[in-house]
Amino acid sequence: MFSILAAKPKSSARNKTGSWRSTKMPRLLKKECINCGLCKFVCPEGCISGSEKNQYSVDSEYCKGCGLCAYICPKKDIEMIENKPEKSNSSEEAEKDKGVGK
Amino acid sequence: MNKQHLEENYYVCGHTACAGCGQSMAVRIVMNAAGKNTIVTNATGCLEVFSTKAPESAFGVPWIHSLFENAAALASGVETALAYQGKKENINVIAQAGDGGTADIGLQALSGMLERGHDALFVCYDNEAYMNTGIQRSGSTPFNASTTTSPSGKISAGNPRPKKPMVEICAAHHIPYSATSSVANPKDIEIKVKKALKIKGPKYLQIHVPCPLGWRIDSSKTIEVAKLAVSTGLYPLVEYEYGKLAKSRKISSPKPVSEYLKAQGRFRHLLKNEEALAGVQKVADKNIEYYGLK
Numbered sequence: 001m002f003s004i005l006a007a008k009p010k011s012s013a014r015n016k017t018g019s020w021r022s023t024k025m026p027r028l029l030k031k032e033c034i035n036c037g038l039c040k041f042v043c044p045e046g047c048i049s050g051s052e053k054n055q056y057s058v059d060s061e062y063c064k065g066c067g068l069c070a071y072i073c074p075k076k077d078i079e080m081i082e083n084k085p086e087k088s089n090s091s092e093e094a095e096k097d098k099g100v101g102k
Numbered sequence: 103m104n105k106q107h108l109e110e111n112y113y114v115c116g117h118t119a120c121a122g123c124g125q126s127m128a129v130r131i132v133m134n135a136a137g138k139n140t141i142v143t144n145a146t147g148c149l150e151v152f153s154t155k156a157p158e159s160a161f162g163v164p165w166i167h168s169l170f171e172n173a174a175a176l177a178s179g180v181e182t183a184l185a186y187q188g189k190k191e192n193i194n195v196i197a198q199a200g201d202g203g204t205a206d207i208g209l210q211a212l213s214g215m216l217e218r219g220h221d222a223l224f225v226c227y228d229n230e231a232y233m234n235t236g237i238q239r240s241g242s243t244p245f246n247a248s249t250t251t252s253p254s255g256k257i258s259a260g261n262p263r264p265k266k267p268m269v270e271i272c273a274a275h276h277i278p279y280s281a282t283s284s285v286a287n288p289k290d291i292e293i294k295v296k297k298a299l300k301i302k303g304p305k306y307l308q309i310h311v312p313c314p315l316g317w318r319i320d321s322s323k324t325i326e327v328a329k330l331a332v333s334t335g336l337y338p339l340v341e342y343e344y345g346k347l348a349k350s351r352k353i354s355s356p357k358p359v360s361e362y363l364k365a366q367g368r369f370r371h372l373l374k375n376e377e378a379l380a381g382v383q384k385v386a387d388k389n390i391e392y393y394g395l396k
Binding site for chain 2: 005007008009010011012013014015016017020021038041042043044045046047049059062064065066067068070071072080
């Protein structure tokens, strides 16, 4: 009669919100990085990882392309480029990305 | 997603907040500052909807939602139960709500939690209107802001009433800690959460979180706009301890409020209305004098 209204912790990670991205996506230039970690700290998605100089990366499966990482970077080492599915995605993922929103 | 990254965070990706959401940014900072041994209670609002879309949760700590008005009452109960079991020492209890769930609907439960002296932290994510239901005016909406229930037009310049001084209402309970913070300075949120959680007793923290949708700003401007709110004096960063103003963040040369207002769609009507604009400047000047921001 009653069902338990509970969810597993961190289970939202199954939503690949990267498909929401419309116009822009960040590109980490990996030249001037000083490992301040601010991009990772402010990302509303929490999809930036890394802990060493020039070694940070954005997970394009989740990035919504807001551009706050590019704004906060003190070295302007992140630029916003035209949105396109990344090559590093497996071909199947990339195909799926293309299909979204069309 | 990087497995290590999932383990490091207590609020993870895949939630359905808008791009550039200030609240989502603040929640991660609060959750990671509080750490693993935390129990969170949540009021209804944007945060509840986008972080826990059934049957999923973005939180990595125990999280409970009951009703709109009772995040603080729920936290009081959790804290009391933990204390009864002798487990309170190592566990943080955090109640969180939006500005509607704090200043309007949840106010009596919050006041009760503060008055009974529960050892819990109440975090208010202040985006200055009921964003989840479509940008209706709340008690925390600033003077002359246009919302769907206080629209600007020929006979009105937007919300006719000033913002409810929640930080002082909480400080008036003479609690150990009542403070404001802002995503303008993300590190400030982390510092204040850690500071608050070290204090025993009821604590209140209000975080200014711009809403790209409701404030009609670009999603990349969230932090920039929050910074302008602080540097014009419209959002003073203050800390009250036991009812007395203990610290305030100084602004050496306050910017004119028009800098903050022109960046947002909800204030755009003020740029053509000098009288209404002067009214907002008056609010900033009053803040600067009252909190000794200079």
